[in-house]
Amino acid sequence: MSKDTRTPADAPVFSVEGLWKVFGPKAERVPTDPEFASLSPAELRERTGCTAAVRDVGFDVRKGEVFVVMGLSGSGKSTLVRCLTRLIEPTAGTIAIDGEDVRAMDKARLRELRRHRAAMVFQHFGLLPHRTVLDNVAYGLEIQGVGRAERRERAAAFVAKVGLEGMEQRRPAQLSGGQRQRVGLARALAVDPEVLLFDEPFSALDPLIRRDMQEEVVRLHREEGRTMVFVTHDLSEALKLGDRIALMRDGRVVQLGTPEGIVGSPADDYVREFVRDVPREQVMTVRTAMRAATAEEAADGPALPPDATVSEAIEAVARTGSPARVMDGGRCLGVVDHDRLLRVVAGTGHRPEPGEKAA
Numbered sequence: 001m002s003k004d005t006r007t008p009a010d011a012p013v014f015s016v017e018g019l020w021k022v023f024g025p026k027a028e029r030v031p032t033d034p035e036f037a038s039l040s041p042a043e044l045r046e047r048t049g050c051t052a053a054v055r056d057v058g059f060d061v062r063k064g065e066v067f068v069v070m071g072l073s074g075s076g077k078s079t080l081v082r083c084l085t086r087l088i089e090p091t092a093g094t095i096a097i098d099g100e101d102v103r104a105m106d107k108a109r110l111r112e113l114r115r116h117r118a119a120m121v122f123q124h125f126g127l128l129p130h131r132t133v134l135d136n137v138a139y140g141l142e143i144q145g146v147g148r149a150e151r152r153e154r155a156a157a158f159v160a161k162v163g164l165e166g167m168e169q170r171r172p173a174q175l176s177g178g179q180r181q182r183v184g185l186a187r188a189l190a191v192d193p194e195v196l197l198f199d200e201p202f203s204a205l206d207p208l209i210r211r212d213m214q215e216e217v218v219r220l221h222r223e224e225g226r227t228m229v230f231v232t233h234d235l236s237e238a239l240k241l242g243d244r245i246a247l248m249r250d251g252r253v254v255q256l257g258t259p260e261g262i263v264g265s266p267a268d269d270y271v272r273e274f275v276r277d278v279p280r281e282q283v284m285t286v287r288t289a290m291r292a293a294t295a296e297e298a299a300d301g302p303a304l305p306p307d308a309t310v311s312e313a314i315e316a317v318a319r320t321g322s323p324a325r326v327m328d329g330g331r332c333l334g335v336v337d338h339d340r341l342l343r344v345v346a347g348t349g350h351r352p353e354p355g356e357k358a359a
């Protein structure tokens with residue numbers, strides 16, 4: 001996936017501010033009382049009997065991006081993403097979709113939001129066992145009131161799109177886990193939502209099928225440019241899929257940034273520890289690794305786009321024996337040489353990305 005090269009449209013799809021979800025007795029008092037806000041999760045539970053699953057979280061999801069919510073088990077990811085369409089009622093804060101206040105929506109509007117605008121793909125597929133693949137995919141269209149002939153035609157197109165052509169008449173029990181998840185994906189896509197929400201959709205799949213599905217998401221995203229919010233506890237999945245990643249810990253977002261920003265400039269020791277084993281050369285780009293070029297260097301040498309990875313640059317430099325030029329529209333932005341590339345691999349010498357900050 002090409003990262004960092006798109007200029008995102010200004011208007012966010014989702015805009016979230018000061019969001020809290022507190023489970024437990026008299027949950028509403030927790031967000032408003034500064035004394036509670038400073039407590040650790042264990043202290044808060046002890047003092048109030050409440051669990052703050054999401055604590056004062058704010059972010060925008062930009063049009064066309066894959067926004068990943070990542071964190072360990074229990075960090076609040078599922079709760080957060082369910083709050084976006086009020087499958088879980090937030091305790092405090094604001095959520096807007098295309099500028100419209102989600103917390104002010106009545107039942108009918110909410111239904112419309114979940115059916116048409118923000119479709120969810122779940123880990124356990126949620127397929128109807130007695131229906132065929134085709135009818136499962138058509139289901140979302142059926143509840144939208146689309147006529148039978150049209151919905152079957154549209155559903156068939158999406159079945160083909162996710163690579164299940166020829167399996168239209170099978171039932172879910174006759175499919176593998178990966179194939180079932182493809183049906184879930186096709187069903188969500190068929191309603192043509194503005195944004196797709198994925199809650200750990202691939203965590204039950206075995207590693208090879210999981211990789212296939214990740215590639216499927218990358219491909220669909222590349223082809224359609226659809227906005228996606230993707231929950232995962234798997235760092236390599238987050239780095240592979242995310243244009244930006246919100247890293248959660250104990251209900252808070254501890255860092256929000258590009259994969260490169262998070263790996264290259266961890267906001268604190270927790271994040272640093274989290275990304276310690278990531279192969280940096282596969283995430284860091286030459287845009288970050290480069291230095292200024294001399295006139296001679298700018299004129300000759302292998303050329304790479306700014307979002308090429310350091311790993312790709314190592315290959316180019318090894319092949320040609322000379323520094324690689326970072327080229328953007330015919331202009332040489334800088335060069336990467338052995339020294340620069342090795343520094344990235346060794347984890348010394350990166351520059352913080354402009355605009356990256358802890359959330």
Ligand SMILES: Nc1ncnc2c1ncn2[C@@H]1O[C@H](COP(=O)(O)OP(=O)(O)OP(=O)(O)O)[C@@H](O)[C@H]1O
Binds near residue numbers: 053
């Ligand atoms: N209905 C509930 N009642 C009470 N506490 C809850 C409820 N749902 C979630 N929690 C708590 O909120 C916290 C966040 O849970 P959540 O499921 O959002 O985490 P997660 O990051 O999605 O975890 P996982 O990766 O294991 O699904 C946890 O401490 C969890 O025990």
